[in-house]
Amino acid sequence: MSNAMATVPASRTWQRHTVGQKLARTALWLLIAVAVALSVQSINVIWEFLWDAPEQMMDMGRRMWPPDLAYYPKTVHAALMETFHIATLGTIFSMVFALPLSILAAHNITPHKGLNLFAKTMLVSSRSVNSLVWALLFVAVFGPGPLAGAVAIACRSVGFVGKLLGEALEEVHFGAIEALKAAGASQTSQILYGYWPAVKPAFWSIMLLRWDINIRESSVLGLVGAGGLGMAMNAAIDTFEWDRVAVILLTIFAVVVIGEVVVTYFRRRLI
Amino acid sequence: MAAVLNIRGLTKAYKPGMPVLKGIDLDFDERGLTAIIGSSGTGKSTLIRIINRLVNPTEGSILFKGVELSRIEGRQLREVRRRIGMVFQEYNLVERLSVMENLLTGRLGYVSALDAWRRKFPEEDVTHAYELLDIIGLSDFAHQRADSLSGGQRQRVGIARALMQRPEILLADEPTSSLDPKTSVEIMELLKSQGVTNGIPVVVNIHDVELARRFADRIVGMTGGRVVFDGPPAQLTDDHLKMIYGGEGWLQ
Amino acid sequence: MSGARLGPTARGKRSGIRPFHSSWQAKLLAIVVAAYAVYALGQLEFSAERFVKGLDNGARFLARMFPPSYRNGDQIVTGFVESMQIAVLATFFGVMLSLPIAVLGARNLMPAWATWPARLIVTLCRAFNPVIVAIVFIKAVGFGALAGVLALIVASVGFVGKLFMEAIEEISMKQIEAVRATGAPFLSVVTYGVLPQVIGRLVGFCTYQLDANLRNSTMVGIVGAGGIGAALFAGFQRFEYDFVLAILITIIAVVLLGEFASNYVKRIFHV
Structure with a gap:
């Protein structure tokens, strides 16, 4: 305001931003431009390969068509079921671990800074490491196979579920809890009868969301040996059987679409 | 006086067979404030929105300074629209832009999209905007965001935005319905005086019969999608009002 | 009764x-x-x-x-720089592509002939995990960072494009109507009527996507698309688990740092 009063009467020109705002904006744009330019310059692009790309894609398309549909009942179906189990088991495991961690992370339930910090660090670590990296770790521990995949999915999901659930717990209206406290309820019954009913819808919708994500993620874990569709895909790619890869890609696409429909249906029933 | 706008046989049906406007004939000439009165749902708003084609007519002709605009599209439509100023009931300012940017919006029809994006407007537009800000008494608010203004201030900015177009006609769709009585009078005064200063006709949709009587040079009464009264305020009798609004209890 | x-x-x-x-x-x-x-x-x-x-x-x-080994620290640094470059480029080009696609796909601005192709593109981009897309691009342009950039551009269009489209569909049409009534050309309606209403959320999506791309670039690296993921995978294959741990710790630290930085930037821009 004072700014406008100072500049306007003198000369009736108009500038959208003050000098300071302009500088900040220019600096930001410059930063973006420099970052992009530096990245373009230093990233290793082999131009012949890039120009060749459309032809390679066409070639791949030709090899994929027609898809080897007979491959589905032979191998893909079993792999698909495995992927489903990995995702669902992983989600169930993550629920078991995320519940206590989210309670420890919510500062209104656990008024202990050290425990909060501990739980939050666990959750952040779980989230920062990609499920594919988790899978690499557990393939090294349990050996190749779906078990490594399920544990990897669980480890990645704990952070996601725990964070969202912890935030939901922290938003619970204090009044209801205080009433329970005043009635002499123990910590356990406060959680069971105060917090749980309040976060239940959020909890189920978080689990559903994560399950949907897990279905997608578990379809690629096999690329590092953790079972499911990815493993079948890896095998087909290694032997250049692109018509089989096409079947797997179609399967994944179908699963994603079905998953979306199922989740939309349940979410509508939940809310 | 030369005609600005001639409407003939204008019909609008949002659903086939259920017309909201049933054959409107109206003429507007160069000067004066016309108030269109009528109860809600009688098609006043549709009528005013059809004039600058925010709503498309079903049938009939709209002649604006010799241009038939009931069927034009694209560039032609934009060129007609920029000659018609429009003021809205809920102001319809772009909330997150500054007052000055909202005013300059009125010039978008004359500036290339690229220049508009870079906020490069001709100097005379900016000068004009400051003049209008002086007129509406918001000179100090140029840099303020539109969502920080009060209702009355917003509507004044809305009027200034329409005037930025240097319009040849000013339309206002219920400009006072969201405002308190005192502010409503101020807004009507502003519309009236700006119409006179710029020598352009002003067409205002309005609920409030008293405001209409006080400021209008001409009153058009509508009911059931038809014009049932058209004349100076002095000739508007209670019988007319009964016909326009129906019933009479509210007159006492 | x-x-x-x-x-x-x-x-x-x-x-x-x-x-x-x-x-x-x-x-x-x-x-x-x-x-x-x-x-x-x-x-x-x-x-x-x-x-x-x-x-x-x-x-x-x-x-x-244990203990984590930083003896190949320069490999970690090079890998991270490359991951960062992949993330910057993917976010930049992904957002640039998302803007027009989102405008075309917004049902309140565009007729059906424009919205359904735009929506189809976004759905396809979302359907496949970046890892799978990366594999396809590796086939097309060879191993290396370029394949990673292309894969993450696809992922960014899927995410930012969808959210941005939804944001546009939620704007107030009254403000658009007023800008249209002045006779403004379509592009000016977008810059004056649409953009001011969604720019805050768009900045939020972009910073989130940069963060997501950085995390995902570790993942696409595992299948051969450059960045820190390649170093991580090599570590696993050589059984240098102490080096693996060093990389994991660095990833977690960088992700945490990124979270702090993005909160800081958000506070500067008041979004």
Whole structure:
């Protein structure tokens, strides 16, 4: 305001931003431009390969068509079921671990800074490491196979579920809890009868969301040996059987679409 | 006086067979404030929105300074629209832009999209905007965001935005319905005086019969999608009002 | 009236209200989930013996991870710089592509002939995990960062494009109407009517996507698309688990740092 009063009467020109705002904006744009330019310059692009790309894609398309549909009942179906189990088991495991961690992370339930910090660090670590990296770790521990995949999915999901659930717990209206406290309820019954009913819808919708994500993620874990569709895909790619890869890609696409429909249906029933 | 706008046989049906406007004939000439009165749902708003084609007519002709605009599209439509100023009931300012940017919006029809994006407007537009800000008494608010203004201030900015177009006609769709009585009078005064200063006709949709009587040079009464009264305020009798609004209890 | 209320149907209804209803449902659900978990674990050839062996392996594995080794620190730095470049480029081009696609796909601005192709593109971009897209691009442009950039551009269009489209569909049409009424050309309607209403959320999506791309670039690296993921995968293959741990710690630290930085930027821009 004072700014406008100072500049306007003198000369009736108009500038959208003050000098300071302009500088900040220019600096930001410059930063973006420099970052992009530096990245373009230093990233290793082999131009012949890039120009060749459309032809390679066409070639791949030709090899994929027609898809080897007979491959589905032979191998893909079993792999698909495995992927489903990995995702669902992983989600169930993550629920078991995320519940206590989210309670420890919510500062209104656990008024202990050290425990909060501990739980939050666990959750952040779980989230920062990609499920594919988790899978690499557990393939090294349990050996190749779906078990490594399920544990990897669980480890990645704990952070996601725990964070969202912890935030939901922290938003619970204090009044209801205080009433329970005043009635002499123990910590356990406060959680069971105060917090749980309040976060239940959020909890189920978080689990559903994560399950949907897990279905997608578990379809690629096999690329590092953790079972499911990815493993079948890896095998087909290694032997250049692109018509089989096409079947797997179609399967994944179908699963994603079905998953979306199922989740939309349940979410509508939940809310 | 030369005609600005001639409407003939204008019909609008949002659903086939259920017309909201049933054959409107109206003429507007160069000067004066016309108030269109009528109860809600009688098609006043549709009528005013059809004039600058925010709503498309079903049938009939709209002649604006010799241009038939009931069927034009694209560039032609934009060129007609920029000659018609429009003021809205809920102001319809772009909330997150500054007052000055909202005013300059009125010039978008004359500036290339690229220049508009870079906020490069001709100097005379900016000068004009400051003049209008002086007129509406918001000179100090140029840099303020539109969502920080009060209702009355917003509507004044809305009027200034329409005037930025240097319009040849000013339309206002219920400009006072969201405002308190005192502010409503101020807004009507502003519309009236700006119409006179710029020598352009002003067409205002309005609920409030008293405001209409006080400021209008001409009153058009509508009911059931038809014009049932058209004349100076002095000739508007209670019988007319009964016909326009129906019933009479509210007159006492 | 009150008699009718206590009638059998009303009582039946009342026993259907929350507490009782949800508890038998919850019990049933718990039983089903537990039964499924047992069944699925069997399907995944999980046995106590294998688990114990896994734990044994895990203990050895952990022992080999500690202490983390930074002796190849320069590899970590190079890998991270490349990951960062991949993330910057993917976010920049992904957002640039998302803007027009989102405008074309917004049903409140565009007719159906424009919205459905735009929506189809976004859905396709979202359907496949970046890892799978990366594999396809590796086939097209060869191993290296370029394939990673292209894969993450696709992922960014899928995410930012969808959210941005939804943001545009939620704007106030009154403001658009007013800008249209001045006779503004379509592009000016977008820059004056649409953009001011969504720019805050767009900045939020972009910073989130940069963060997501940085995390995902570790993932696409594992299948050969450049960045820190390549170094991580090499570490696994050479059984240099102490080096792996060093990379993981660095990833977590960088992700945390990024979270702080983005909160800081958000506070500067008040979004």
